[in-house]
Structure formats: structure tokens, C-alpha cells
Amino acid sequence: xxxxxxxxxxxxxxxxxxxxxxxxxxxxxxxxxxxxxxxxxxxxxxxxxxxxxxxxxxxxxxxxxxxxxxxxxxxxxxxxxxxxxxxxxxxxxxxxxxxxxxxxxxxxxxxxxxxxxxxxxxxxxxxxxxxxxxxxxxxxxxxxxxxxxxxxxxxxxxxxxxxxxxxxxxxxxxxxxxxxxxxxxxxxxxxxxxxxxxxxxxxxxxxxxxxxxxxxxxxxxxxxxxxxxxxxxxxxxxxxxxxxxxxxxxxxxxxxxxxxxxxxxxxxxxxxxxxxxxxxxxxxxxxxxxxxxxxxxxxxxxxxxxxxxxxxxxxxxxxxxxxxxxxxxxx
Numbered sequence: 405x406x407x408x409x410x411x412x413x414x415x416x417x418x419x420x421x422x423x424x425x426x427x428x429x430x431x432x433x434x435x436x437x438x439x440x441x442x443x444x445x446x447x448x449x450x451x452x453x454x455x456x457x458x459x460x461x462x463x464x465x466x467x468x469x470x471x472x473x474x475x476x477x478x479x480x481x482x483x484x485x486x487x488x489x490x491x492x493x494x495x496x497x498x499x500x501x502x503x504x505x506x507x508x509x510x511x512x513x514x515x516x517x518x519x520x521x522x523x524x525x526x527x528x529x530x531x532x533x534x535x536x537x538x539x540x541x542x543x544x545x546x547x548x549x550x551x552x553x554x555x556x557x558x559x560x561x562x563x564x565x566x567x568x569x570x571x572x573x574x575x576x577x578x579x580x581x582x583x584x585x586x587x588x589x590x591x592x593x594x595x596x597x598x599x600x601x602x603x604x605x606x607x608x609x610x611x612x613x614x615x616x617x618x619x620x621x622x623x624x625x626x627x628x629x630x631x632x633x634x635x636x637x638x639x640x641x642x643x644x645x646x647x648x649x650x651x652x653x654x655x656x657x658x659x660x661x662x663x664x665x666x667x668x669x670x671x672x673x674x675x676x677x678x679x680x681x682x683x684x685x686x687x688x689x690x691x692x693x694x695x696x697x698x699x700x701x702x703x704x705x706x707x708x709x710x711x712x713x714x715x716x717x718x719x720x721x722x723x724x725x726x727x728x729x730x731x732x733x734x735x
Contacts (some may be wrong), residue, residue, distance in 0.1 A: 435478025440659060442651050445573065446598045447486055448659060452479050453502030457602040457653050459595055461573025463517075464489035467531075468593045468602040468653075469503040476506030480513040490515035492572065495579060496535040496559060497591050497604025499552075500541040503655065507533055507557035531589060534568070535559040536581045538589030542619065582606060585629035586613060588620025592629070594636055601636050602653045607665060610655030612698065612705045612717035613672060615724060622724035623676045630669035637662035671701050679721045687698060689722050694725070697721075 430440045438450040449456035452471030456479060459466045465487040471479050483491060496504045514531030535543075540559045545551040568579040575597040582590045586605045591735065593602040603616055606629045615621040637650035639662040652660045678697035698706060698707025698714050704715035 426485075434481035435475070437475070437478050437482045439482060439486070442600055442653075442659070443598045446595065446600055448653050449482060451475070453505065454497075454605070454655050455499065455602075455653055455657075457482055457593070457595075457600065458486055459573055459575065459577075459598060460487035460489070462489070463572045463573070464492040464514070466493045466495070466572055466577065467491055468494075469604065470506035470510040472502045473505035473509070476509035479506055480510055483510075484513075488725065491531045492495050492517055492532045493570075494531055495591070495593055496539050497602065497606075497655065498532065498587055499535075499589060500605060501538045501552070503604065504539070504543065504553070505537075505555065507559075508554055508636070510559075512556065531534050532561050533557075533559040534561045534579065536589045536591050537562045537564040538583075538587070538620070539591075542587075542589060569645050580632065582625070582629040582632060584620055584622045584625030585615075586626065587619050590629065592633065592636075599638075599649075600651045600653060601633060603633055603655060603665075605655035606630065607633060607652065607654045607660070607668060609654050609660060609664065609668070610700070610705075611656070611707065611712055612675075612714065613668075614712050615717070615720035617720050617723045617727065621720070622728065623672065623721045624724070624728060627669060627673055627676065630672065631667060633665045634662060634669060636666060639663055671705070675701070675718070676721055676725070679718065680725055683722065683725060689719060692722055 422502060430438055432438065436451050440450065441449040442448055446459050449458060452475035454469050454471060456471055457468040461683060465483055467483065470476060491510060494507055494511050511531040511533050515556045516532055516602055519529055540562045543553040543558050566581055570577050575595055577732060578594045580592050590604060590606055592606060613626050615623055615626055633652060639650055640646050640649035649661050652665055654660055675698050679692055682692045682695055682697060698718055702714050
């Protein structure tokens with residue numbers, strides 16, 4: 405019991421410290437964008453759709469996610485105030501419009517590392533857009549369907565392995581592909597010297613995770629992705645009173661640390677286990693929903709209306725478990 409109480413106290417303390425630090429360092433950017441300085445050369449931008457991360461230095465700016473298209477001009481103006489150098493990379497964590505909708509505008513405001521500026525505007529220019537191969541496939545649309553994004557917003561560099569890396573602004577940057585979590589194209593970005601992980605919609609402090617089964621998401625992949633975040637992040641231990649440790653930038657919501665991700669991971673795991681037990685008992689989807697497997701968490705993460713409700717989350721867990729059942733039986 406004492407161990408549980410200590411763990412709970414540490415978690416509450418971490419949330420309080422995180423909130424206090426955000427209040428002291430947040431400032432207004434352009435067009436209502438809020439800027440939170442995490443490190444001397446690292447910033448979190450809030451208010452453009454999904455959260456945006458910006459690393460700046462002698463090589464220029466590296467931007468993780470570009471926000472929604474309508475907010476992109478304000479994002480560009482804010483980044484220009486943070487970095488005297490050009491935007492070099494836009495890294496996408498997914499193909500969601502609130503994270504990648506501003507790709508074209510943000511990238512065009514930058515300059516590729518390997519392309520000389522073209523004063524006529526006719527030649528290739530702009531920052532590189534990096535993503536997993538699946539993100540490009542979804543943004544450019546399958547054959548016979550209308551592309552959801554203009555071609556100028558499509559990634560110009562992609563990777564299909566588990567890890568892509570680069571070294572800019574005196575820092576190692578690792579991009580990890582975490583398949584079958586929120587979607588099949590999710591990526592998280594680890595800035596090694598800054599000690600910041602940008603999680604995208606794999607981690608969302610405002611709601612239950614959006615598990616898009618139709619786009620390859622699954623509850624098992626979501627838990628695996630959260631476990632990867634937990635492994636990458638290091639808490640402020642043994643000196644827990646310090647405002648230190650790895651920062652985790654969620655897709656939406658407040659700045660977090662490892663303990664926040666642990667709590668979120670445990671929540672998803674508990675709901676997964678409850679749904680799995682109900683399915684094993686022979687319950688239908690509607691019966692599973694009626695049993696409220698997300699109870700205890702709905703006040704913090706749930707919603708009864710909007711684009712992603714508690715029922716949507718429970719249904720996604722149910723359907724992803726059902727889709728995985730045949731493969732488990734074969735094995």
C-alpha cells in the first residue's frame with residue numbers, strides 16, 4: 405500500500421511541476437499561437453490544430469508536424485520569430501489533417517538543405533517533408549480516389565524501416581515508425597540532446613487514443629507504441645523534486661513526462677483487458693459498450709459527443725481485437 409501511495413504522490417507532483425513550468429514559460433506567438441520553450445533551442449507550439457515541435461539552431465529549424473492548413477500562416481510567422489535560419493525539415497507524425505494540413509505552406513516558407521534558392525520561384529525549393537511511406541500513400545490517395553491533400557503537401561522524403569535518423573543543429577534526431585497504433589503510419593521523433601520526444605496522436609492527454617482501425621490502427625499496436633515512449637523517456641529520478649527529465653510532446657494537450665505516459669499506457673491496457681474478457685464471454689459489441697469497460701477513465705478522457713467519443717474508443721478496441729483473433733488462433 406505504501407508503494408502505491410508513493411507512486412501516486414510522484415505522479416501528482418510531476419503533473420503539478422509540469423503545469424507550473426508551462427505557466428511560467430508560455431508566451432504568445434503570432435495569430436493566437438501559444439509558444440512554450442522547453443529547452444534553450446526547443447519549442448512547443450499550441451493552437452494550430454495538433455501540437456507542433458520546433459528545434460532551432462545554426463542549420464535552421466526542424467519542425468515536427470505543421471498543424472491545420474488554416475493555421476499554417478500563423479505557424480510560419482511564429483517560427484520565423486524563433487529562428488533566424490530557414491525551415492529545413494517538416495517531419496509528419498501521421499497523415500491527419502490537423503497535423504499535416506499545413507505541410508505545403510510551412511514547407512514553402514523554408515529552404516531545402518541541398519537546393520539553392522530560386523529567385524524566380526519556378527524551380528524546386530522549400531523545406532523537405534519527411535514521413536513514413538504509409539503517410540505518403542494516404543496523403544496521395546490510392547488509385548481511383550481523390551487525393552485528400554494537394555501535391556505540394558505530400559512528403560518529399562519517406563522511409564519504410566523502423567528508424568530514420570539525421571544530425572542537425574548539433575543534435576541527433578531519430579524518427580521511429582510505430583506501425584498499427586493510431587494508424588499504420590505513425591511516427592514519433594526523439595531529439596536526443598534536447599531530451600524531448602514528440603509523440604503525435606499515439607499519445608493524447610485530452611481524450612482516449614484515436615485508434616483508426618480502418619487505417620491500420622489497433623489497440624495492441626497502440627500499447628506497444630506507448631511502451632516504446634515509456635522506454636525512451638527518463639523521469640527525474642532519484643531527485644523527483646526537480647523539474648527535469650524527458651519531456652513528451654503529445655499530439656494534443658499539455659506537455660507531459662514519462663509518468664504521464666505510464667498512466668496513459670496503463671489506462672489503455674486496462675480497457676483492452678476488460679474488453680477482451682467481455683468478448684471471451686460471448687458479448688456483442690453493443691453489450692460490451694453497455695458494460696462500460698472504460699469506467700473510471702471517462703471523466704478524464706471520455707466524451708459523449710464530438711469526433712471521438714468513449715463509445716468510438718470502445719468500438720475501436722473491440723474491432724481491433726476481433727480483427728487480430730484469427731491470426732492468434734492460427735498461431
